[in-house]
Amino acid sequence: xxxxxxxxxxxxxxxxxxxxxxxSSFSQKQxxxxxxxxxxxxxxxxxxxxxxxTLFSIAKKYEIxxxxxxKNNPEAANGLRIGQTLKIPVSKANPKNGNxxxxxxxxxxxxxxxxxxxxxxxxxxxxxxxVKDIIDINPETASKDLFIGQKLKIPILxxxxxxxxxxxxxxxxxxxxxxxxxxxxxxSIARLYDVNVDSLxxxxxxxxxxxxxxxxxxxxxxxxxxxxxxPHDTIMKxxxxxxxxxxxxxLLPFYVHINDSLEKNLKFNEKQTIxxxxxxxxxxxxxxxxxxxxxxxxxxxxxxxxxxxxxxSLALDHLLKEPELKKxxxxxxxxxxxxxxxxxxxxxxxxxxxxxxxxxxxxxLLENRFASKVFPSPLVQADQLAEYVINTCRxxxxxxxxxxxxxxxxxxxxxxxxxxxLIEKQGKNLNALVNDFYFAEINTDKVKALLSATDTNYIxxxxxNQVFVSDMxxxxxxxxxKYKFVVFGLDxxxxxxxxxxxxxxxxxxxxxxxxxxxxxxxxxxxFNTIFREKYKTEPGKYGFLGFDVTYYYLSxxxxxxxxxxDYLPEYKLSLLTNSFDFIKTGFESGCENxxxxxxxxxxxxxxxxxx
Numbered sequence: 001x002x003x004x005x006x007x008x009x010x011x012x013x014x015x016x017x018x019x020x021x022x023x024s025s026f027s028q029k030q031x032x033x034x035x036x037x038x039x040x041x042x043x044x045x046x047x048x049x050x051x052x053x054t055l056f057s058i059a060k061k062y063e064i065x066x067x068x069x070x071k072n073n074p075e076a077a078n079g080l081r082i083g084q085t086l087k088i089p090v091s092k093a094n095p096k097n098g099n100x101x102x103x104x105x106x107x108x109x110x111x112x113x114x115x116x117x118x119x120x121x122x123x124x125x126x127x128x129x130x131v132k133d134i135i136d137i138n139p140e141t142a143s144k145d146l147f148i149g150q151k152l153k154i155p156i157l158x159x160x161x162x163x164x165x166x167x168x169x170x171x172x173x174x175x176x177x178x179x180x181x182x183x184x185x186x187x188s189i190a191r192l193y194d195v196n197v198d199s200l201x202x203x204x205x206x207x208x209x210x211x212x213x214x215x216x217x218x219x220x221x222x223x224x225x226x227x228x229x230x231p232h233d234t235i236m237k238x239x240x241x242x243x244x245x246x247x248x249x250x251l252l253p254f255y256v257h258i259n260d261s262l263e264k265n266l267k268f269n270e271k272q273t274i275x276x277x278x279x280x281x282x283x284x285x286x287x288x289x290x291x292x293x294x295x296x297x298x299x300x301x302x303x304x305x306x307x308x309x310x311x312x313s314l315a316l317d318h319l320l321k322e323p324e325l326k327k328x329x330x331x332x333x334x335x336x337x338x339x340x341x342x343x344x345x346x347x348x349x350x351x352x353x354x355x356x357x358x359x360x361x362x363x364x365l366l367e368n369r370f371a372s373k374v375f376p377s378p379l380v381q382a383d384q385l386a387e388y389v390i391n392t393c394r395x396x397x398x399x400x401x402x403x404x405x406x407x408x409x410x411x412x413x414x415x416x417x418x419x420x421x422l423i424e425k426q427g428k429n430l431n432a433l434v435n436d437f438y439f440a441e442i443n444t445d446k447v448k449a450l451l452s453a454t455d456t457n458y459i460x461x462x463x464x465n466q467v468f469v470s471d472m473x474x475x476x477x478x479x480x481x482k483y484k485f486v487v488f489g490l491d492x493x494x495x496x497x498x499x500x501x502x503x504x505x506x507x508x509x510x511x512x513x514x515x516x517x518x519x520x521x522x523x524x525x526x527f528n529t530i531f532r533e534k535y536k537t538e539p540g541k542y543g544f545l546g547f548d549v550t551y552y553y554l555s556x557x558x559x560x561x562x563x564x565x566d567y568l569p570e571y572k573l574s575l576l577t578n579s580f581d582f583i584k585t586g587f588e589s590g591c592e593n594x595x596x597x598x599x600x601x602x603x604x605x606x607x608x609x610x611x
Contacts, residue, residue: 034095044072045088045095049080055166056156058086060110063094066166079177080170108167109137110154114146127154168216176219180211187413191421193219197379197414220586241561245301248554249325250288251316251333251343252281254308277311280542281335284357286535287546288332290527295554302554309334313342320346328352329562330553340364344371353557353565357549359514365590370565372591374549374580375514379414381490382462384596385512386418388609389488393458395428399450400436400460403468411462411490412436439468444475451483461489466496477503486510491596494606504601515577516597516608517541524576541577548575565591 035046047058055076059066070077073086112123120141124131135142137153146152156162168177178189186207190197201207204217211217255278285306295302305328309316316339319325331347331354334340340356341364347354348368356364356373362380365371376384389398398419402412413436420430437450451457459476463469469489476485477500486508493499493511503509518524527547531539539547556564556571564571568582568591581595599606 036090039087043090045090045093047086047088049082049084049086049170051082051170053080053170054168055080056162058088059166061095062088064088064092066162068092079168082170084170108156110156112152112154114148114150114152116148118146120146123152123154129154178217178219180213180215180217182213184211186211186217187417189217189219191417195220197410197417201410220589239563240567241563242558243329243561245303246329246554246557246562247303247305247327248550248557249328249331249333250285250304250306251309251319251331251339252285252306253310253335254278254281254285255310256308283537283540283542284546286531287539287543287548288550290530290534291547291550291554294551295558298558302558309336309339311336311339313339316342326350326352330355330557332357332549332553337361337364344368347371353553353562355549355553357545362585362592365585365592367586367588368590369588370590372565372568372582372593374578374593376593376596378411378462378464378490380592380594381512381514381596382411382415383418384594385460385462385488385490385598386415387422388510388512388598389458389460390419390422393486394426395433396458397452397455398434398458398460400434400462401472402436402438402461402463403465404438404440405465405468408463408465408468409438411464412438415460415462439472442468442471442475444478447472447475448479448483451479453482456484456486459485459487461487461493464490464492466492466498469493470496470499473499473503473507473509476507480506488512501601505603508600510598510600510609511606512596513599514593514596515541515545516599516606517544517577518608521576527576544577548578551575552578552580 036043037046038044045062047062049058055066055069059069062069069086069088072089076084076086110127112127114123120131120134124134133155134152137155141152156167168179176193178193180189186200186204187197189211190200200217200219207215207217288304292302292304305324307319309319316334320342325331325346329352331343331352333356334343335358337360340360344354344356344364345368346352347370352370354371356371356375359375359377360373362373362377365373400412400415402408416430416434416436419434423430423433435450439446461469461472469492473487476483476487485506488510489512491511491513493504493509494513519528524544527544528539531537531543552573552575553564555573556568559571560567568580569584571580571582573580579595579597580593582591583594584590585592598609600609601607
């Protein structure tokens with residue numbers, strides 16, 4: 001009997017828990033879903049934006065008008081960011097304890113479940129849309145009565161109160177959502193937001209020059225071009241923690257296995273050679289060793305760990321699994337883009353600084369604050385060239401020539417965008433000073449029709465297309481007896497072997513270059529002498545590069561500690577042939593060097609025009 005009594009008592013307790021305590025607990029939980037804070041004497045619900053939230057969905061959740069939501073949170077008008085907090089005035093909202101009253105939202109539609117006594121008219125009033133708009137999306141309602149539980153699509157954008165931006169989902173902090181208007185292009189949007197065109201293509205790979213009306217375009221909050229300086233006191237920096245010893249990994253393509261094979265197959269009396277692709281790595285390494293010696297003279301332990309990455313992804317994968325690499329404070333390299341991407345991801349996961357010492361796309365920096373690159377991208381070069389041209393050729397007519405190749409057109413547009421910004425600041429008209437032309441095939445007569453026979457012609461060739469640049473310079477040189485020229489181009493011109501150097505002098509060619517090897521510089525001459533004595537060869541540009549990159553980054557490591565990557569934009573240092581002026585490409589992205597030298601061909605040597 002006692003046992004039966006005990007069982008009955010347990011059942012009664014369970015029923016009490018189920019019908020009394022549990023509902024009150026659930027009710028309490030729903031009340032706790034809403035955080036209320038008093039700010040300046042006013043009570044607000046505090047909503048933390050989550051993935052998938054939109055202004056519209058949040059407004060529906062709290063039963064508040066979208067305009068009222070924007071009024072209290074003006075920063076949300078340009079799009080929501082995940083983790084952002086919004087203030088909703090308690091006096092204006094009616095959240096009804098929880099999500100039960102919230103409509104289901106799918107893309108551009110609300111999914112409404114028909115309740116008893118509802119009609120198309122009452123539903124249209126509820127959502128502030130026309131009855132016709134509901135019928136258009138739900139054609140079955142035109143001939144049949146509504147029934148309880150029926151699900152209807154309600155077009156959100158048909159509401160007079162809802163705009164395209166109101167239904168954009170929240171994004172990561174580094175992005176802004178933009179809804180394209182009729183006639184807008186990727187270039188006009190880049191100019192509107194003061195961002196580089198290349199960064200827009202990075203975030204919108206499917207975007208074309210002409211956009212559809214209401215097409216979503218994602219805008220990076222910080223620019224990738226030359227004016228993208230974030231005020232450094234607004235950047236969240238890691239604390240400076242200094243150590244006695246630092247470990248640096250140097251990942252270079254030495255191709256040891258190939259060179260070993262060459263040595264084994266060396267014939268009697270045959271001069272020993274090394275694999276050509278590894279020469280660059282060897283020169284860079286020798287320059288890095290001289291930089292390491294210089295740093296060590298000023299004290300502090302710097303330990304260099306050298307790894308051969310060749311062009312082997314399997315070898316790299318094996319290396320990244322080794323515990324030794326996780327202990328590094330800095331990784332320099334590797335050279336090849338697809339290998340660097342893997343190393344950059346590894347560095348991000350292990351919070352280790354990594355630097356790309358050779359030309360690569362700025363995409364390797366996206367959402368990776370630990371990465372940096374020392375070579376300005378072609379688009380950055382074009383922007384810097386625009387700054388030099390506009391500031392030195394004031395009020396001169398400028399002709400921009402490019403091929404019809406997509407990459408050329410983007411470089412030309414980047415130049416024009418930057419030029420337009422500078423010209424507008426001077427209160428002048430871009431179209432009156434700068435005109436662009438694109439050639440599928442260069443015809444001398446067509447070019448001559450664009451030139452002035454009385455004034456100097458200022459021509460810009462923001463192109464890396466060797467065929468186009470060579471052909472254009474050849475055609476211009478053929479008419480130098482009747483026309484005067486000053487031509488501006490990018491760094492690749494110096495590498496095009498098929499261009500007669502006489503053309504470069506006769507056309508007064510100026511080039512935007514990431515580095516300047518000036519043998520009249522005493523520091524360059526001294527380094528050259530030391531390098532020759534120690535390694536019995538010329539350093540070349542990669543020997544100088546190895547020194548500059550290693551010396552700069554090891555100095556930064558010594559000054560700011562392992563977290564030096566947060567301080568790169570403010571760290572300046574005198575180097576041999578390079579100059580590093582870093583900019584943050586986004587709050588959560590890495591740093592890119594924006595500095596270029598403008599060099600002019602003069603008396604068969606290159607003279608620095610801009611430092």
